[in-house]
Amino acid sequence: MSVAMKVALIGGGPTGIGVGRELGEGGVDYDIYEACDDFGGVWHGEAPCGRTYPSLHLISPKFNTQVQDFPMPEDFPVYPNHRQMLDYIRSYARHFGVYDHAVFNARIQRLEPENGGWRLHWGEGQSAWYPLVVICNGLQNKPHYPERAYPGQFTGEVLHSVDYKSPDQLRGKRVLIIGGGNTGCDIAVDAVHAASQVLHSTRRGYYYQPKFVAGKPTPQWMMELGSKFGSKEETLAYIEQVFKLAGYDGTDYGLPQPDHPLDGAHPVMNSLLLYYIGHGDIEPKGDVASFSGKEVRFVDGSSAEVDLILYSTGYERDLSFLDPQLLEWSSSGIPDLFLHGVPRNHDNLLCMGFINAAGGLGDGLKTQGAFVRAYAKAYAARSPGLQAFLEAKRRDKPDLGQAYFVQSYRHQWEADLWKLLAQMRKYRDMLEQ
Structure with missing residues (x-):
């Protein structure tokens, strides 16, 4: 009717x-x-x-x-x-x-x-x-930017992931990508093929999940674990162990330990970010502390000169x-x-x-x-x-x-x-x- x-x-x-x-x-x-x-x-x-x-x-x-x-x-x-x-x-x-x-x-x-x-x-x-x-x-x-603007002024080029259409926008440039979600990680991987330098700034540690485990898409492999273990904690511990053995533990690459459980944040599905970090093509950095011209200072006291900042800080x-x-x-x-x-x-x-x-x-x-x-x-x-x-x-x-x-x-x-x-x-x- x-x-x-x-x-x-x-x-x-x-x-x-x-x-x-x-x-x-x-x-x-x-x-x-x-x-x-x-x-x-x-x-x-x-x-x-x-x-x-x-x-x-x-x-x-x-x-x-x-x-x-x-x-x-x-x-x-x-x-x-x-x-x-x-x-x-x-x-x-x-x-x-x-x-x-x-x-x-x-x-x-x-x-x-x-x-x-x-x-x-x-x-x-x-x-x-x-x-x-x-x-x-x-x-x-x-586009969503960090809630508190970073001190100082950056005089280089600024984009948000909403503006990103092609790695040609980054070609030959020293690029800093700010943001550790899926989009930020994907663009960092994409940038490797065009930028002269890629830095990736994140505020916390993340769990990085491969797209495949045992020849299956990772979400399917996880679902098929079913009730194999006696508790959720045991299941998560097993998944973390498998990810580590497969080379997907960020701490093995010098990244911070996550401050949340494996399923306590939206999953980052990326098989290549840690690969490129391990090969030196992506340089991981902590949170930004301040800007001065084209110089970016980070909370760990380090600094870098960059030509372009791409905010991948959400929507x-x-x-x-x-x-x-x-x-x-x-x-x-x-x-x-x-x-x-x-x-x-x-x-x-x-x-x-x-x-x-x-x-x-x-x-x-x-x-x-x-x-x-x-x-x-x-x-x-x-x-x-x-x-x-x-x-x-x-x-x-x-x-x-x-x-x-x-x-x-x-x-x-x-x-x-x-x-x-x-x-x-x-x-x-x-x-x-």
């Missing part, structure tokens, strides 16, 4: 497409607004929203990145490259009819409450009203089209969203895809989409399930495993994937009452 309500989706990356598929299959009409000229989000490398460069591959393997009922082509490698990922996303959108609902080149400029719903503004004075809006504009929109969610006073904010400066997706003070607004979790795309895409479908249908019907959920979102504090992770800006958005999915399914069932 068709639901007599049209939903607006903001963002045509993987999450927006996934939500669109589930809405359509649930009989809920929708429009999906994409700022660029086609679907793909960060994988649309030729567009301003793209975050790709020639050597980029997924850090999650094919088996858990694909949606189970729409597998990637058999000839895709275990870790597809960014062009293959873009092809997959667009084929998913075509197969499930999402293109039929698309409004391209429509960057939302303002989202304003009106008559119990929201009015979207884009383009040259264009607007439309919807009773329910779902923001799916992704994790990697606005911020872009809600610039929404008056900040319309949202409730946590003490740490991020929106207070129930399940990281539902504003507690608005019943006609959802935010999907705003969460980090260690895992592939597939399970999260389906679960978030099914949640939105259940919410939209309950909202249209003003069902008892909706009322139960609205009461729960103002009262409940579900355990998403967040307190377990290291305290950093990016980990404010981190969750234990399995706890998050279980909670979303729990509340989806509530909505379907």
Whole structure:
């Protein structure tokens, strides 16, 4: 049965497409607004929203990145490259009819409450009203820089990973990459082939995971350990031992010991960073202390002259089209969203895809989409399930495993994937009452 309500989706990356598929299959009409000229989000490398460069591959393997009922082509490698990922996303959108609902080149400029719903503004004075809006504009929109600016002034070139498109930008230059996440590590490895010198600054110790163990993608190998050991601690100790034997213990290369358990931070999946450190092609450094011209001083007292600094210090969610006073904010400066997706003070607004979790795309895409479908249908019907959920979102504090992770800006958005999915399914069932 068709639901007599049209939903607006903001963002045509993987999450927006996934939500669109589930809405359509649930009989809920929708429009999906994409700022660029086609679907793909960060994988649309030729567009301003793209975050790709020639050597980029997924850090999650094919088996858990694909949606189970729409597998990637058999000839895709275990870790597809960014062009293959873009092809997959667009084929998913075509197969499930999402293109039929698309409004391209429509960057939302303002989202304003009106008559119990929201009015979207884009383009040259264009607007439309919807009773329910779902923001799916992704994790990697606005560059995030260190919370406290480093003392002094750097007079060389400064980029953020949002600007990185090719190693040619680094060719022949002395480069300092700041940031120890996956993007920073991947760009450091990429820089080796173009820069005259590569320094990599990180604030803490990290666990570096190879992409393969025993001929299998590492996440699959980990999952297949199952209940082989008597406790989580024993399992983690075994994994650390295997990584060390394989040459993936950063302390063996002079890097700091991590100050968190193996699963206490978003995993860094990189088979080459330590290899290049061991060969002297990447010089690891601690945190930056200050700048003076092109000289960078580090907290250990050392210094280096560099031509270019590339900040790989993360991203911020872009809600610039929404008056900040319309949202409730946590003490740490991020929106207070129930399940990281539902504003507690608005019943006609959802935010999907705003969460980090260690895992592939597939399970999260389906679960978030099914949640939105259940919410939209309950909202249209003003069902008892909706009322139960609205009461729960103002009262409940579900355990998403967040307190377990290291305290950093990016980990404010981190969750234990399995706890998050279980909670979303729990509340989806509530909505379907």
